[in-house]
Amino acid sequence: MELTNSTNVLEALVSNNRSELGKTFGVGMFVSETDTPEQVKAKCKSFVARFETYIANLNVIINSxxxxxxxxxxxxxxxxxxxxxxxxxxxxxxxxx
Structure with a gap:
């Protein structure tokens, strides 16, 4: 997995380029031009929670x-x-x- 520096991540986040967003964050992450920084952070926290659940479920399968x-x-x-x-x-x- 290639690590991306924070400048590239932030640039992809605000780019409004769905291709770049998809490459950086996976499917579903989209930031509107009208979103506040707090709303963007809330979206990111929601993504983290979903991915933590996703990973936990994958680990259940792996360890089954x-x-x-x-x-x-x-x-x-x-x-x-x-x-x-x-x-x-x-x-x-x-x-x-």
Missing amino acids: GDELASEMRKARVKRLYSALDENEKEDIKALLN
């Missing part, structure tokens, strides 16, 4: 061990089962009993 594989199998079975017609579902229920 065998649970991830189990959940993925369950989801696949649910999708396959939901695609069956009622007769096929009844046949499966009969096989399992």
Whole structure:
């Protein structure tokens, strides 16, 4: 990950150039010309909170061990089962009993 100096970050923030904003902050960060510095800081705090939650959720997945594989199998079975017609579902229920 390339670190950007603070001047470049601030320039990108106020540039009104969505491409530069996207490269620097990711999707969704936009500063209006009418925003006050306090509003911009509040937006940044909101982004930090969202990204902290995002990172925490990614870490749950990374640290899930065998649970991830189990959940993925369950989801696949649910999708396959939901695609069956009622007769096929009844046949499966009969096989399992």
